[in-house]
Amino acid sequence: xxxxFMGTPDFAVPSLxxxxxxxxxxxxxxxxxxxxxxxxxxxxxxxxxxxxxxxxIPVYQPERIxxxxxxxxxxxxxxxxxxxxxxxxxxxxxxxxxxxxxxVNVHASLLPRHRGSAPINWSILKxxxxxxxxxxxxxxxxxxxxxxLSAQTKIGERETAGELSGRLALLGADLLMDTLRxxxxxxxxxxxxxxxxxxxxxxxxxxxGRIDFAAGAEAIDRLVRGTTPWPxxxxxxxxxxxxxxxxxxxxxxxxxxPGEVVAADASAGLIVSCxxxxxxxxxxxxxxxxxxxxxxxxxxxxxxxxxCLGKA
Numbered sequence: 001x002x003x004x005f006m007g008t009p010d011f012a013v014p015s016l017x018x019x020x021x022x023x024x025x026x027x028x029x030x031x032x033x034x035x036x037x038x039x040x041x042x043x044x045x046x047x048x049x050x051x052x053x054x055x056x057i058p059v060y061q062p063e064r065i066x067x068x069x070x071x072x073x074x075x076x077x078x079x080x081x082x083x084x085x086x087x088x089x090x091x092x093x094x095x096x097x098x099x100x101x102x103x104v105n106v107h108a109s110l111l112p113r114h115r116g117s118a119p120i121n122w123s124i125l126k127x128x129x130x131x132x133x134x135x136x137x138x139x140x141x142x143x144x145x146x147x148x149l150s151a152q153t154k155i156g157e158r159e160t161a162g163e164l165s166g167r168l169a170l171l172g173a174d175l176l177m178d179t180l181r182x183x184x185x186x187x188x189x190x191x192x193x194x195x196x197x198x199x200x201x202x203x204x205x206x207x208x209g210r211i212d213f214a215a216g217a218e219a220i221d222r223l224v225r226g227t228t229p230w231p232x233x234x235x236x237x238x239x240x241x242x243x244x245x246x247x248x249x250x251x252x253x254x255x256x257x258p259g260e261v262v263a264a265d266a267s268a269g270l271i272v273s274c275x276x277x278x279x280x281x282x283x284x285x286x287x288x289x290x291x292x293x294x295x296x297x298x299x300x301x302x303x304x305x306x307x308c309l310g311k312a
Contacts, residue, residue: 001184004079004099005057006030006065010047011120011165012085014173015106017051019083022177026057028077030070032088033061066092074098081183084138085172088117093140103138104179106172108165110134110150112198115143120168121161122201124226127218131155131164133172135179137190142200146190149182151175160228206231213259213310216276217249235259235309237286242309245291246283253277259310264303270294272309 003024005016008031019026029052037044045053052059062070066089074082075098082103084091096103109119111134116122123131132152139145151171155164182188209227211220211234224233224244233244256262256273263271270281285291286301 001025002027002078002080004028004074004077004082006082006087007048007085008032008046008088009086011108011169012048013051014169015085015176016048018173018177020055027079028058028060030060030065033063065089066095071095091138096138105136105138106176107134107136107143108168108172110152111136111143111147112193114199114201116201118201118204120165121204121226124155124161125222127222129155133168133175135175144193146192148188148190149175149179160225162229204231209233211235211244213274215274217274217279220274221247237309240287243285244281247279247281249277250280251278259308261303261305261307264298264305266295266299
């Protein structure tokens with residue numbers, strides 16, 4: 001079986017490696033073009049490209065796979081099947097018609113819940129207790145194709161989107177192998193999605209990470225975990241941006257207004273009031289500094305009590 005793999009970020013790497021280790025003939029990899037990265041904005045390859053080069057698999061990086069360049073390249077490869085995992089581009093019907101066995105997608109949610117490009121983040125942001133991975137046959141819609149197999153897992157109480165992504169990537173790779181074995185055996189069944197149960201979540205953007213201290217502690221905690229490592233939760237202090245990586249509830253009732261700093265020293269830490277109590281911002285990062293515990297930061301810097309975080 002000739003397989004073309006399409007994927008871009010770290011989440012897709014275990015699925016690609018599973019195909020190769022499983023003895024499948026991966027004739028090419030399609031991924032997003034190299035992008036500027038880091039403070040130096042140097043062009044960098046994505047995780048899937050780096051893996052493909054290590055495995056000596058040819059790599060294609062069309063800006064838009066549905067354009068003639070991408071269509072011609074894929075058609076020339078004559079794949080029996082395409083496999084996608086967080087590729088980052090929509091596939092046209094022309095692309096979907098090329099592999100005779102279709103295109104199998106590894107999606108990081110229990111469809112039809114959390115369609116879209118950031119299902120892992122939104123499962124935490126929405127307060128889900130359980131999530132998982134679904135394999136599906138891709139069609140022209142946004143994650144609307146028939147479902148094949150699924151596997152579920154609990155979301156840890158302190159788990160971030162980045163940590164959950166690592167676990168779901170491995171779960172997805174195993175599920176992909178089960179899906180292909182069932183496909184080869186002729187035992188794979190397909191289940192149409194119920195559109196009435198579907199949710200579609202928007203793309204992530206940096207402003208999503210802005211903390212609203214009028215919200216409750218649980219909502220803020222979900223925001224911090226759901227946006228870590230990107231786009232990241234943040235607030236402002238004296239005109240600068242304070243990134244927040246971890247927090248914990250301190251009191252059930254607020255002792256100040258939303259965002260008001262009620263304690264700030266190396267002993268107590270950085271305590272801030274929110275909509276339903278006080279929370280401690282335990283891991284922070286200030287402009288030009290590294291990530292550190294708030295207590296360590298307060299050993300060398302002063303934050304006045306009574307000021308409100310998030311004020312312009």
